[in-house]
Amino acid sequence: MFLLDFSVDQLMDMLLDWIYQQIVKVIGDFFGTLNQMGVDLFSQPWIGQIVALFSNIGWVLFATGFVVAVFEFAIEWQSGRGDPRSLALNTLKGFFAVSLFTILPVKLYELSITMQGGMNSDMTSMIQVDKVKSYMDIALEFVTMKEFGPLLAIIIIIMMAYAVVKVFLASLKRGGILLIQIAIGSLYMFSVPRGYTDGLIMWMKQVIALCLTSFLQSTMLIAGLILFKDAWLLGLGVMLAAGEIPRIAGNFGLETATRPNVNMVINTAQSAVHLVKMVAK
Numbered sequence: 001m002f003l004l005d006f007s008v009d010q011l012m013d014m015l016l017d018w019i020y021q022q023i024v025k026v027i028g029d030f031f032g033t034l035n036q037m038g039v040d041l042f043s044q045p046w047i048g049q050i051v052a053l054f055s056n057i058g059w060v061l062f063a064t065g066f067v068v069a070v071f072e073f074a075i076e077w078q079s080g081r082g083d084p085r086s087l088a089l090n091t092l093k094g095f096f097a098v099s100l101f102t103i104l105p106v107k108l109y110e111l112s113i114t115m116q117g118g119m120n121s122d123m124t125s126m127i128q129v130d131k132v133k134s135y136m137d138i139a140l141e142f143v144t145m146k147e148f149g150p151l152l153a154i155i156i157i158i159m160m161a162y163a164v165v166k167v168f169l170a171s172l173k174r175g176g177i178l179l180i181q182i183a184i185g186s187l188y189m190f191s192v193p194r195g196y197t198d199g200l201i202m203w204m205k206q207v208i209a210l211c212l213t214s215f216l217q218s219t220m221l222i223a224g225l226i227l228f229k230d231a232w233l234l235g236l237g238v239m240l241a242a243g244e245i246p247r248i249a250g251n252f253g254l255e256t257a258t259r260p261n262v263n264m265v266i267n268t269a270q271s272a273v274h275l276v277k278m279v280a281k
Contacts, residue, residue: 024225028120031218035113038175042106055102058186062098065190094192101185105207112211120222163239167217174214209249217242
């Protein structure tokens with residue numbers, strides 16, 4: 001009887017672990033599919049027309065910025081401060097920027113989604129039967145079952161739902177945000193040939209932050225669900241930390257929100273003043 005009970009317990013543990021593994025796998029596949037929808041957005045014909053429109057706007061602004069840069073170079077050349085190598089280098093930077101600002105962000109985002117899907121699949125396959133429980137786990141189970149069972153269960157469910165919904169909403173709107181970032185990126189093409197790359201660098205950081213958060217948020221959420229089976233407190237903390245990734249990335253310069261670039265505005269105003277003075281002469 002003892003051997004039979006032991007075998008049944010082992011079988012039930014394996015069955016419960018398999019069920020939990022499948023649930024986590026379904027959630028991971030769901031978020032992977034949700035993120036993949038952002039990539040599939042750019043395969044739509046009408047989205048392609050919008051991207052092509054802003055690509056043309058970027059080329060027009062690049063050409064206009066190049067003309068302004070040539071005028072600025074002529075003005076500085078008269079005073080002996082013109083640098084043809086700087087003009088050529090800035091023009092080359094602008095050419096590469098205007099050629100890639102509609103292509104590279106989509107490819108980078110697609111790469112992050114592919115890596116996130118593979119990571120979730122690998123982590124889900126690592127769910128195993130827990131053999132030894134620590135004293136912390138035993139104490140938490142005792143508190144949960146004996147003292148604050150129903151209340152604590154409600155709090156845990158609310159916190160899990162908050163973490164999942166926050167990541168869900170962020171994943172749902174990420175494709176649209178990338179489209180907006182591509183549209184905004186066309187406006188920086190005017191300043192790059194003139195040597196003002198602060199706005200473009202800020203835009204590149206925002207694109208990198210979007211791809212980074214798309215990879216880390218879903219990965220952290222799945223990691224929290226895997227940990228929740230054996231250490232619910234630690235797993236819940238990891239799940240809640242997934243929602244803080246954009247804020248942490250912003251503290252290290254990878255800000256996902258758009259902020260005005262004062263230096264670019266000042267430089268544009270100064271260039272307009274110089275251009276007006278040159279035309280007046």
